[in-house]
Amino acid sequence: MSLASISSRQQPAAQIELDETDHRIIALLRGDGRLPYRSIARELNLTEATVRARVRRLEESRTMRVVAVTDIEAAGYGMLLAIGVQVEDRSPEEVGRDMAAIPEVFSVNIVVGTQDLEILMVAEDQAALQGLLHEKLATMAGVRRLTPALAVNVLKNQPDWVPFHDPA
Missing domain, CATH: 1.10.10.10 (Winged helix-like DNA-binding domain superfamily/Winged helix DNA-binding domain)
Structure with a gap:
């Protein structure tokens, strides 16, 4: 990589x-x-x-x-998650900013659809995942529901790739 x-x-x-x-x-x-x-x-x-x-x-x-670019496995993180977040009583932007302050969260997006936010995060192991999901994210003001999806096999994670558009 x-x-x-x-x-x-x-x-x-x-x-x-x-x-x-x-x-x-x-x-x-x-x-x-x-x-x-x-x-x-x-x-x-x-x-x-x-x-x-x-x-x-x-x-x-x-x-x-x-x-x-940091390789998440080399940095000691064994788990990669995509989490859908439904928000209530606060704006998605406010909740998203709070989530973005968590070091393990590396992407926060306001989205249209069933979820209000989509976040990508890493966890070192099962114990760390438990703490992040239940103690940090689920208890955060404005979080109604979390829908986590654990990556079990990463087919492509290419952080060094960005679409390069030549306007010519």
């Missing part, structure tokens, strides 16, 4: 046109976000200064950024 991720940001600071070289640099960084500019330059038959300037341009335009 890659230790870094290339992600696009929501609103680029300035629209830039990407050429084949930009796409190839991005592809190499997606494979290894810690790849030195010298290695990228060698691979693409460019100068190190050219690679450095292009990466800076991509980052400054908010077209891409390189970020660290």
Whole structure:
């Protein structure tokens, strides 16, 4: 698994046109976000200064950024859960913000459908899961119902992948 991720940001600071070289640099960084500019330059038959300037341009335009990604198993978490949350007497946003403050929760989304919120979280083991579900989440103000789903076999979890859209 890659230790870094290339992600696009929501609103680029300035629209830039990407050429084949930009796409190839991005592809190499997606494979290894810690790849030195010298290695990228060698691979693409460019100068190190050219690679450095292009990466800076991509980052400054908010077209891409390189970020660290943690492997949840390597971090000691053996359980991955998706939890649907029904809310009452508080807004989903308020409850979601409280849930987002829990370190084991790494994604909180306000959704439309049967649930008001969908969260993704990890737990170290069964005992930790019990505490998180019953002592932290279920007792939180505004939580009406939790519908947890434990991942028993993760077929794809690719945190280093982000859809990259070229507006050209």
